[in-house]
Amino acid sequence: QVQLVESGGGLVQAGGSLRLSCEASGGTFSTYVMGWFRQAPGKEREFVAAFRWSAGSTYYADSVNGRFTISGDNAKNTVFLQMNSLTPEDTAVYYCAVQTSPWDNPRRRDDYDYWGQGTLVTVSS
Numbered sequence: 001q002v003q004l005v006e007s008g009g010g011l012v013q014a015g016g017s018l019r020l021s022c023e024a025s026g027g028t029f030s031t032y033v034m035g036w037f038r039q040a041p042g043k044e045r046e047f048v049a050a051f052r053w054s055a056g057s058t059y060y061a062d063s064v065n066g067r068f069t070i071s072g073d074n075a076k077n078t079v080f081l082q083m084n085s086l087t088p089e090d091t092a093v094y095y096c097a098v099q100t101s102p103w104d105n106p107r108r109r110d111d112y113d114y115w116g117q118g119t120l121v122t123v124s125s
Contacts, residue, residue, distance in 0.1 A: 002027040002114040004096045009119030012086055018121060020081040022096030027114075029053055033099040033106045034079040036070065038092035038121075045095065050106035051079055059106045064090075086123045093118040 104111035
């Protein structure tokens, strides 16, 4: 059973940075996609970024492209989300997720099979 544990959330001022981590266990992650989604109060969970282990490919939502960077440490089965130039609009619970099929869409929430519990990111103005 795949398990995901997120960490690194917290409170930061606008313009600041945070680094989220997602440690995965219980699967063969070299063939998977690991993604980050976020959900703000009253809004749907939305795609943020994804990382395809096999090719090192990265995918970003337009709203974070150029500010966020996703990367992976294969030896630790851990994916990171470096978030820079944060704004209050980035405030949300951030979720890590795993997509096990190589044919699914990394940007599509419903194509992910396993989810973490989430970590709260709050950006103050």
